[in-house]
Amino acid sequence: MDKKKIGIIGGGISGTCLGYHLSLYDNAEVVVFEKDTIGGASTAKSAGTVCLFDDSLKNRYWDVRLYGFESYLKMEEEEKGSAGFDKTGTLVVATDEKVEATIKTGIALAKAAGYTGEYITDKDKIKEILPDISTENILGAGYTQDDGYFDGTMISNTYAKKMQKNGGAVKTGVKVTEVKVEDKKIKGLKTSDGEDYEFDYVVDCTGPWSKFTGEMVGMDVPIWHTKAEAFFLCPPGKKLGYTFPVLKYPAFYALRAGDNIFICKSHLSMDLSNPMHAGQWDPDKLPATGGTDDYFIDFLLDQLECRVPGIVDSGLVSSWLSYRAEPKDFLPILGETPVEGYILATGYGGNGVIEAPAASRDLAKFIMRGEKTPLLEDWAFERLLK
């Protein structure tokens, strides 16, 4: 079989996961180019929650969620810690009937796959799980002990390692400076260390950088940045004293980080027409920590006062800002583009860790065998041109 040479730009969750899935084909020659470190940037700032029944990825894509979750469970089984799994369980709070219905559907789906899950309306029981919560103005909460959060950086490094074992290559500290195109067809790329590569396919896995990456082939990749603003909170008394579950509300989510709590505005609460929420910025200018806006303080204070009053007086340990890459429908862009051989695997937004395994599985099959799947059709670049 003819070898297919594939260059992947970006060594985050998207690039490493795709690289690994491609490396499972014996006629693939894969090189991942990462300008900084594997699993850094937005992957490192990802919360890594892959919860069985929250609403961050619509239940329509349940199989994608499940495939992601189980891929990481198996990774963790193979080598403990390699996916950074912290099995804290998840509490998803129903603030209205619509949310409640989604949670209940999620529970049914989780049970169908053999996991536990219950919808709790007994407020004392909810308080047993999360003593600091307020049960005022909520209908109930979905709870499972089976999930928790993963570590996107660890996962990316594990995928990169597994890919290298299969013969794939990783170039870190190397920036792609030019993508070579002839007659609307990909020829290869050039890098900052002066190397020149020939490729049949170049895949853009650069997430928030995709707009700039696309410019190298003269393409407008229609993604926006939404701000993922996060705080690390040190709870009053400095100790939680209980296992803080992944906590999901429509507007924000939280999870434990040692004895601290990581809290972030959810991507579904983002409004692409609000300049405080969304825009097109330069991710290279993002600082490692800090950068949050004042409005986020007011937002969180209001939310915590009524939702989780027990932690409202937590100390602010640090904060960070990350850009999520979101197409206007909040779904990723996968697959071919008008430039032959130029493939997109970007726009995962707040769901990269959840979606990457299923998306990469299907995209690898498409690149290596030319076969599309319903998922690829749903998430095709074409849909955004309409």
Next chain:
Amino acid sequence: MNIAVLIKQVPVSNDVSVDPETHALVRATSEGMINPADLNAIEAAMVLKEQTEGKVVVFTMGPPDAEKALRDAMAMGCDESCLITDRCLAGGDTIATAKVLAESIGRYGTFDLILSGALSADGATGQVGAMVAEYMGIPHVAEIQGFAYDESAAGSILAVKKFQGMEFKIKAALPALMSVCFGCNEPRLATLRTKRAAKSKPLEVYTNAELGMAADEIGLEGSPTDVTDSFEPESTRKAQMLSGTPDELARKLKELIEIEKGKE
């Protein structure tokens, strides 16, 4: 006891560029934070404030966005703040900076104690505090671990300083300046509520219109030293690999640690 705390906004990362014309280091694109050791100075001031009557005023000199550092300091409990900002002050060395700070403190009011962090994370000169003390004509103790306020007599304060494996108690006549070591206490954290409250605490802005300092005293012109060149070190931080038998490696490791420990 009224306390002034001098803080500096430093970049959260040490990723900087160089202005090709002035050779000044450009950090405008970098997110700022309060210099880590200054947080310890603020904490020390807060503890003293709780033990005495009085207020804590935090000072910084920098670009207008250094207001953020002042707001953060007020979210930790400082009562008032003073932002010293003017284009003509930019690019000053430690001498020019200390002159402006001394002038600003004097203009703002009278203080019993002036605190600063011992070293900044960016320039790391550790000089400005002592220079301010010299310009104000008051004594100072550099690089202290904290205070023994309870044992202090009126008109003076006892500072605790570690030096050469010993712990010294040093009495300073007030007013005095002290620079506080990084890590000597656990700085309190702001909360969402104190962050919000800090937005409405007083912030005074001094430009050179208020200070009225001569052009040859401030900024680049007022600095006896010039930055004439900037360059990147030959290798960025990429580990130098050590090899050998376990015994040889252990000896090398020990040598590295002892050399570093020996630098006080």
Next chain:
Amino acid sequence: MADGICVFAENYNGNIEPVVAELVSAAHVIKEMTGEKIQAVVAASDCENLVRQLNGSGVDEIYAVKTDRDCMFQDDALSQVIAEMIKKINPSSVLVPATTIGRSVFSRVAARLGCGLTADCTELLVDKREDGSFYIKQNKPSFGENVFVTIVTKEGFYPQMMTVRPGVYTPYEAAADGKAKVEYLDDIVLPESGIEVVGVRPASSDTDSILSAEVVVVGGRGAESEENFALLEKFADKLEAAIGGTRPLADTGMIPFEHQIGQTGFTIRPRICISLGVSGAIQHTEGIKDTKLFVAINEDENAPIFNVSDYGIIGDMKEVLQSYLEL
């Protein structure tokens, strides 16, 4: 005309500090170019003894002020004495150890003389102006060690004054001894000071707080076995280091959660960090900043930790630590 390379003879407990010999080396490098004399300044109550130690250390002239009392930490007063001495000697450059005392005293001296003070130089280079006069290019690190800057004292400002980082120059080994010219500047008197040392006792080292520790040993997954962790504890004990760990160690309960590094939002800033069996995901390395010495030991040669550490050892932490503990 300013002339001479002046070295501050820092002393403690009746001894000239070893770093002074390093500065004498740096002064000789300058002397080779400029031909100036090397001068030492010393001011202390036990001055004669210190002068004796300096004589034969490779300096040409020794200027001394005998103070009427021990002036340890009385930098407000001592700096006046030194400033007067420098005015009298009128050297073209002054080299000061970049130490607690050097920084503290000479910040005041520089402010008094209005001459500037370059901090923590790691390299001094002599260059010539168009008019043939010499000047010193003072190279120093900035922003961690990410950038180095060259600082020059402006023309017409004398002396050129700088602190020099200890450990950069090798100590000077003098060929002959006792030939330096010694001059006591008796008309310079130590003024009153607002500072008084009222107590001294041995300092205790606190390794309970990971946030403030100067030396930290960090264990990762490779340190998870009981045997390895026990070695790590002994190693940390020997170094008087605090113990931190990445999440796997906190998860197993070997270290308390507040000693977990990375993914908690806390950043530690130890001077020395030794990591053992840490692969180095970014959440970990972002949790450690501003280290002066970072050594990583890991079995995996591709571990990302080697991208951020200063020194790397590929190998079994057990073997290295066992050898270390036997040293």
